[in-house]
Every structure is written in structure tokens, then in C-alpha cells.
Amino acid sequence: MKARVHITLKDGVLDPQGKAIGDSLRRIGYTSVSGVRQGKLIELDIDEKDRRRAAAEVERMCKDLLANPVIESYAIELDGVG
């Protein structure tokens, strides 16, 4: 099974990279952009057929290593079955 973990900085934590991207977009004319948050995407291949167990496993990975709860939030996305 494939899992995708989206990690972004928590709301309220200053995101200087996101701010720089927003500034650049506005500089080249995309004035409608009022906010940018950037983050990372981690794709995982997991040997687990059960969606519930896979979700729980990835959740643990996020808490243990992939995200830092002090500054980051995460969202998990699971692909199809097997």
C-alpha cells in the first residue's frame, strides 16, 4: 500500500520559506495570492493490506519521526488497496 504524508508548519508558526514564495509570486504579478504555506510530501510503500492498520502505523511514524509536533502538523493519505 502507498501512503502519502503531507507535512506543513502549524498555523501560527512563522514560515519564512512560504513567505518568500508568496513574495516572489506577487512580485511577478500574481497579486491575488494572499498566503502561502510550504511543506513536504513523503511517500511511503508499506507492506500492509489492511487500511486501518496501515493508517495507524503511519500515524505512529508521524509522531515518532516524520513530523515534529512542536512546529508541524501532518495529514495522511492512503492509496487503494494492496
Added chain:
Amino acid sequence: MKAGVVVFPDSNCDRDVMVALRAASGGEPVVLWHKESSVPPLDLIVLPGGFSYGDYLRPGAMAAHSPIMRAVKERATAGTPVLAICNGFQVACEAGLLPGALLRNASLKYVCRDVHLRVEQSQTVFTARYAQGQVVRIPVGHHDGNYVADAATLDRLEGEGRVAFRYVTPEGEPTAGANPNGSARNIAGVFNETRTVLGLMPHPERLADIRLGGTDGRAMFESLVEALA
């Protein structure tokens, strides 16, 4: 004093801190390899600057889960002093030894230069040789030194006297211009609750030798030797 210096793959200030420890007569430090899962009896553990495991996830994140860090955490909890410099500070925060986290510098650029620090807490094994409120000059060299914590945590750190150093002007003012990385409240270093773990972004080992242009960093190593010998 018996000190141990942890070496992760990509640590690069391990030798520099050993030189400073030796020069302050801290004896010959031992190397603690990241794959080891136990630590010999020591008076001080140093988490040096540099990088660890490429820091590709977040600075310090992978090191925080290394075998050696499990052992270091046990010792720290039992009261062994831990000095965590730069990447070591990032590792200590990720490992939960210190509150807060270190984000990308507000400028988004790596910054290497001397900064001025105000000593906010001189009643510790790390800072006894400094005077309370003294302004010292120590270099920084990092890409991710922007200290963040929520307001409640910051208030608690301030209230408990756990802010170790603050970025200031040469005159001692914590202005925005004196802050090299955007850290909350100009915080450059913090202690744990028992003030036995110190994490700081600046590198005291880089100005501990008059040939390199200053010796303000030396007092930290001398403080440790005096307290722990």
C-alpha cells in the same frame, strides 16, 4: 573532568569542541559513536555542531532517534550535564531534552558571523565564569537557528530563569537587528528544568583561542571544568 563527545555521521565541530575542552584542561574527551547504545560514566556529554545523518528530514530529527541518544537521554535525566551546540541544540530539542524547535533562519540564508550575546543566567555549571548580564562575542554558523516555542513555553522559560543567552547589540540591547536568525525573543540558548542541559546555537568553541580573534567562548569550558572536575 571526564567528557564525552557524541559523533554522528556528518558531525563536523566534534574536533573543534574537543580542542576547546582540552585547552580548558578538561582532560582528554572520549568519542561516543552514534551506533553505540551505552555511555561510559562521564561528567559531561557534548552534542557537537555540524550535521547528523544529512539532516534531510529536519535538523536533528534522525539523530534524536539514534542508539546513542537513547543512552544520552537516560544520563541527562539522571543529571549528567549535556552541552548541546548548534546541531546538538537541534538534536536536543528533537529528542525532547529541551523545549522548542529550531526553524530555518528568517533570512532563509546560512549565516556565519560573530554575534553578541547577553548572559541571562550565570548560576549554572556552564556559565558560572560569566557575570550575569555580561555581553560576550561568539560566532554563529547555521541555516536553521530560528528558535520557536509557544508563548506559554517562552513565558515559563523566562519565568524560571531558563533563558541562557540572548542575541543583543554590543551595548546589550536585544534588538531585531542583533538577531541573526529571527529567534523568538532573541533567544540564543536555553536550559532544561534543572539547568543541567544547555542548548545554544552559537559556537563557544570557535572563539576560545586568542589566535582566532577572541576568547569569550573559553569561559564556558572553564566553568564546566571548574564545576565538574
Added chain:
Amino acid sequence: MTRFNMPMAQVARELGLSADEYRVLVDAIGREPTMTELGVASAMWSEHCSYKSSRVWLRQFPTQAPWVIQGPGENAGVIAIGDGLAAVFKMESHNHPSYIEPYQGAATGVGGILRDVFTMGARPIANLNALHFGAPDHPKSRHLVAGVVAGIGGYGNCIGVPTVGGLTVFDGGYDDNILVNAMTVGLARADRIFTSAAAGIGNPVVYVGAKTGRDGIHGATMASAAFDDQAAAKRPTVQVGDPFTEKLLLEACLELMATDAIISIQDMGAAGLTSSSVEMASKGNVGIELELDRVPMRETGMNAYEIMLSESQERMLMVLRPGAEDRARAIFDKWDLDFAVIGRITGTGRLVLRVAGETVADLPLAPLADAAPVYRRPWVATPPRAILAAEDVVAPVGDGEALVRLMGGAHLASRRWVWEQYDHMVMADTVQRPGGDAAVVRIHGTGRALALTADVTPRYCLADPYVGGAQAVAEAWRNLTAVGAQPLAITDCMNFGNPERPEVMGQFAGCVEGMAAACEALRFPVVSGNVSLYNETNGVSIPPTPTVGGVGLIDDLDAMAIIAFKRAGEPVVLIGATRGHVGATLWLGAICARDDGAPPALDLAVELRHGDFVRGLIRGRRVSACHDLSDGGLLVGIAEMALAGDLGVALAPAPEDLPSHGWWFAEDQSRYLVTATPGEAKAIVAEAENQGIPACVVGTVGGDALTGLDGEPISLKSLRNAHEGWFPALMGEND
């Protein structure tokens, strides 16, 4: 890939071999080559690997001195520095890749030169770089500057080697061909230098480091071709570096080198496994057999051609003593790096490549090397220019205004924005940080140090290649002298345009001759170097740019000079003659918007005499500061010393026999400024005159401004604002 269906002769052309070269290749091996063989041969015969256009000229360089341990021909040059130690250093270009992808191009340039140095058994202790960008207002410049600087920092900072010095130039001549030259200096035991010549029939050939992917295939060929507007489409051939793997590779190699396991070692740089295996075997006059399916690979389905020409980074090839494999493997396992025995040394003199037991290439090495093309390309000398005297030019602005404009302009403005992004202090031995005449890096654990510099003045080289080439060497020698070091040897990076143009070949020939003369006169031999040709876009070549990297030795760090004014009341003494030479100067270009005139003349005997005199003063601890004069001339030199020391100066009046701009801004060569106590200054002037060296007092240190020019005093504060403000403004950072 369509090229597999083309006739071989046509494929050869695509790979950069001329029709003649292809015929020679067929003759040398006695048949049509296979695809893999053609790939190997075209890489070996590329300009980048074979030096086919430059070789006949480079022979002129003096390469010998009693302190030279290894001259050109290995991965890096080696010189003895006393106490049984050696300095190992080289400079290399990564120009084309950096233009296409500035961050990765610059980063892998640093990674490559670091490997060249630690391959020789040295621990890298310092990095320098010389960067030439287009005009500051060129639409691409800001992007290129930001990317290159971040890339250089990104690699050096992560591996933990300080970047201590360099040169950053802006000039419209580099608009479409930037130059990124990186230099690494390492420290080794003089009796533990490793080289690349393979030996010992049957000995194992071992691959270590990172895995092989399809990175940068034909980078060596790309580095040997001129650009057109389609250059950006070549992006996939740029490699991606991983400094963290390189740090592990460095530590693992040095750990293995402390044993006796290694017979020879070669890093995989341009043309990857091809150049490393061919060079090791050719230098050792042996053959080599490789089983390509044993190469650790990152991607599936790579064919022999791709494996042999991949430029994946952070890889090394070694020949080990028989039986040493297990010990070596244990070290690489400890550092979590790949280790694979991929072949053996043979006595056949042939390169044999096999995949799954089937031979895909079988080339005779000596005939291939002997048949390698060497060109004596046609050249025409650069026509000489008229000498321009100060009297021939009317100054458009006053001297004070000219100074502020120069100090706050593209050429002289502070490079702090650049070097604060480089970790210049890691390893805790950086005694002189960026911003002085030369960087000074202590030899670890001693009171001795190496002085390091990278320098060149392309506008002189363009005006007169011979004088410009000689001046580049003299300027590096002067930089080292000004900190009190004994200059020992140089490395060079010869960046030029298209060698198939006679006028470009004329520039190359002139610069080489001038450099050789200066190296000879100053006892400053060339021990390593690199040639980068075809820096041309749409028919326009770069200004000739022979970057010189100099290394000198400071025997006693207590007798070292810095540029900062130290004490109010001290006289400022100028050593050397000022004749008012304004041709091809910075002042003429930046203030008068003219670039004509011959460059300042350079008398190498005078250079030697003045430099030796100044070094004697520093070693005798008689001066409190020292600065050599170069771009911008006397007034700029004084202003730089004032800013560094945060002390002003009262200037003595300009002599009456010269227009004042000739006194303050001429770029006459072989000049230094020193400060000393009033009594000492008097004695220095008298001694100089006794030895026939011109010397005079040009001002007195004190106050917080430059006074004595026509008009208002120039406060240090306003000068500093102009000087420090330019670069951040260029990068759009001034809020």
C-alpha cells in the same frame, strides 16, 4: 535513444569527435568501435580530459622547486611545508554546469575539488573560490549569484571545510558564461601522499562511495562545447551532489589511508568510471578489467555506456593490496558506504569491460593515449594598446566622490553578503577571515599557518594577455606577501573562450607566457591546474580569465600582518612607485566609462624586491598593518584599511607633478601600504630609499573620516554605508 541507430561516425560527431578524430580512433583500435567504446574514447579525447588545445602551451609553466613534491598530472599538486607536512591543493572550474543549474553546478564543483584533494591523502582544511558573473543589472545575474553562493555554501558548510576566501567579479563579458572556479587546500603527511598509478597484476579494483545513477552523462563533453541559446535544455546532464555522503567518504578514505591497504586511488570526476579506470591503468602501464554489473547502481536497467559515463558524485576507485579487501570493507561498512570489488588489474594493457560475462568493450590503452589528438591551434596575438597617462584623461568628478562611488560600486563593494553564507570558521583554525589580502589558516596544533588567495584581473588580460597573465601571478604573490607569508606555489584555472578562434588562442598563448615568466621570476611554480575552454555563447567569448590560486607559508603566526589600521598617530607609508598609470584601471572604467589603454607595466624584478622588503618588515614585527595595492589604487587601499580598523586618516597632499587622480587612482604595480610607529616609519622610509625602493608617507591614521582631499571630509560611516550597502541592494534585500 535514436543515436543507437545512427552510423558510428555520425554518433561520434554527436559525442564531440571530429571526423578526423574518429578516423584516428578506428585506426588505433583496428576496427569500428562499439557504442560503449565510442563513449569511452570520446570522453577521453574531450578537451576537458585531454587538454588537446592547451597542452602544447602549458608545457611552458615552471613546475619545479625544491619544495615541490608533486607537480601537475595528478589529482592535485603537493608542496612540502616543513615538519614533515605537505600542502595539497588544486583549483577547478565548474562553469557550464553552474550556468545551467547554479546551485547544483556550484555545489558539485566544490565536491569535485574536495575529492581531488582527499584522494591524495590530505584532509581538506580550506576552500576558496573565484566567481565571475555578468553585469549586475543583467536579468539573470541575481538568480545566478544567489544560486552559486548558496551552492558553494551548501556543499562546503555541510562537509565541514571552511570557505575562507575568494573573488567575486561582475562584468558584462560574463553575461552568458559565468565562471565558477573552486579551490581546495588540504594537509597531509609528506611521506603519505597517494597517487593514481595502478600496479600489481591481479590486484583487486574496488569501487567505494555513493551508488551510480544516470547523472551528468557527458558532462565532460558538455564542458568542451560552446553554448547556444538551447543551453538551458541541457539541464538533465547536471549532477546532483550530496555533501553528507562526501563527508562520510572523506572520513572513510582517510581512515583506510592510515593503513597500508591502498596501492592507488582516483576519484570519479568528469567522465566518471571511464576517466578514473583509464587513468589508473594508463599511468601504471597495466590493463584493467571491470565487471560492470558489480557496480553499485541506484537505477535499474543501466547499460554499459551509461555506467561508464555516469558522473554520479561522491565515488572513488581504488586498487587494493591483495587480501586487504575485508579490512577495507569493514571501514566502509562502518561509514555506511557502498564497497564493491568490480574488477582487477591485468598485464594486457587493455581496458576490458564486461556485462554478465559478455565483453562490451576491449580497447588498447597505450595506442589510444598515443593517438590522442594534440592541437597546435592557429593564433593571433592581441594588438598592443597605447599607454594612457594620467594627463591624457580629464577627471569627470572629484577624487572624494570617485572614491565613494568606487567603494560602493560593483567591483569593490563589500562581499560580506557572499562570505557570511559560507562557514568560514569550522575547524577552528581560521586566523584571517575573508576580507583581507589573503586568508590565513593555521596548521592544526601549531603556531604556523598557510596563507591562501585566489586572484586575477581579466580587464588587464583582455588589454594585454602577457601583462595580464603575469599580473595575475604577481597579484597572488603580493596578496600572500602582504600577510607576511612566503609564497610557495600556485594552482590555476585557465578560463577562455573558443580555442578554434585564433584571437582567443592568442589570448591563451599570451596569458600562459606572461604567467610562466612571473612564476619563474617570483620562484612561484605551478603545481596543478585546470583548463576551461569554449566559454562562448552565440559567438561571443569571455574575457581571458586565468585565475591564480596561491599558497604561502607563515612560519610564525606572531609575525603576521592584517590590513586594519591599528593606532591613531601612525604614519601610512607607501612602498613602490606611483607613475600615474590609469589605462585599463577600475577608475577609468567605473568613473570615466572608458576601458581603453594598456594595463600597468609590471617589472618582475621590482615586484620581487618590493615584496621581499615588505615581508621582511612584517617578519621583523616592524609594521602594525599592511595592505597590497591593486584594483582602485592608493586611495582605495587606504580606505579599505580605514574601514577594517574603524580609524580615519589625514591624507598628505598629492605630489604636484601628477594630476591628483593619477596619484590616488592609478594602478601602478608592486606597491604596498604599511603603518608603523612614527619612529619606525621614518626608519622604514630611509631603509627603503637605501635599497632603491621608492617609499613615502601618504597620510596619518586618526579620526573618524578621510580628510585632506578637496571638498568635505568623507566620514567612515558614509563610506561604510556605501561599501556595505551595494550587495544587499543588488540582491533586493534592503528594506
